[in-house]
Amino acid sequence: AQSVTQPDIHITVSEGASLELRCNYSYGATPYLFWYVQSPGQGLQLLLKYFSGDTLVQGIKGFEAEFKRSQSSFNLRKPSVHWSDAAEYFCAVGPNSGNTPLVFGKGTRLSVIA
Amino acid sequence: DGGITQSPKYLFRKEGQNVTLSCEQNLNHDAMYWYRQDPGQGLRLIYYSQIVNDFQKGDIAEGYSVSREKKESFPLTVTSAQKNPTAFYLCASAGTGNQPQHFGDGTRLSIL
Numbered sequence: 001a002q003s004v005t006q007p008d009i010h011i012t013v014s015e016g017a018s019l020e021l022r023c024n025y026s027y028g029a030t031p032y033l034f035w036y037v038q039s040p041g042q043g044l045q046l047l048l049k050y051f052s053g054d055t056l057v058q059g060i061k062g063f064e065a066e067f068k069r070s071q072s073s074f075n076l077r078k079p080s081v082h083w084s085d086a087a088e089y090f091c092a093v094g095p096n097s098g099n100t101p102l103v104f105g106k107g108t109r110l111s112v113i114a
Numbered sequence: 115d116g117g118i119t120q121s122p123k124y125l126f127r128k129e130g131q132n133v134t135l136s137c138e139q140n141l142n143h144d145a146m147y148w149y150r151q152d153p154g155q156g157l158r159l160i161y162y163s164q165i166v167n168d169f170q171k172g173d174i175a176e177g178y179s180v181s182r183e184k185k186e187s188f189p190l191t192v193t194s195a196q197k198n199p200t201a202f203y204l205c206a207s208a209g210t211g212n213q214p215q216h217f218g219d220g221t222r223l224s225i226l
Binding site for chain 1: 120172206208218
């Protein structure tokens with residue numbers, strides 16, 4: 001069965017510091033991978049997605065993620081964090097066909113300090 | 115603008131009462147989904163529908179019901195059989211070809 005693990009429940013970084021949020025997945029075939037962000041009391045917004053091709057994908061708000069098949073990972077990165085990046089981040093995996101529901105990780109809450 | 119509208123934003127349920135959460139999309143998406151979110155639990159799938167007049171149970175369907183009579187609408191009913199309904203409920207939709215899911219802003223359900 002497919003699954004997504006986000007090992008870090010909560011991360012705190014200083015404003016201007018770099019950020020890496022970890023995501024590991026278990027999937028039997030070539031997956032589609034996604035990162036979403038959620039502000040308190042809001043829905044989820046898509047940051048970026050990986051379907052195929054270049055393993056380094058760029059997203060909105062200056063985020064990027066790298067797909068590493070050998071490590072079953074899809075880590076999210078940002079070179080310089082802004083206070084407005086404080087939110088909850090979810091990694092998700094889905095099949096590469098059809099509209100079968102995505103499987104989500106439990107999320108990583110990011111706090112940003114001055 | 116195209117998007118997903120969930121209503122109401124806040125909802126209160128009395129003991130033994132059924133309540134219905136609305137989800138409407140104007141993105142012309144075929145697939146629609148309902149998730150429940152509890153602190154520290156991530157998103158758990160309740161029901162999903164890939165086409166009008168058809169839907170499937172997700173991981174936590176007990177105590178919930180849905181209908182999909184129109185492409186743009188996928189209401190969720192929280193029945194009295196759901197003993198712990200207090201949660202944040204998110205509706206999502208997706209186009210064909212496994213496009214990313216788009217989410218509404220959620221409905222927070224509480225018990226009176």
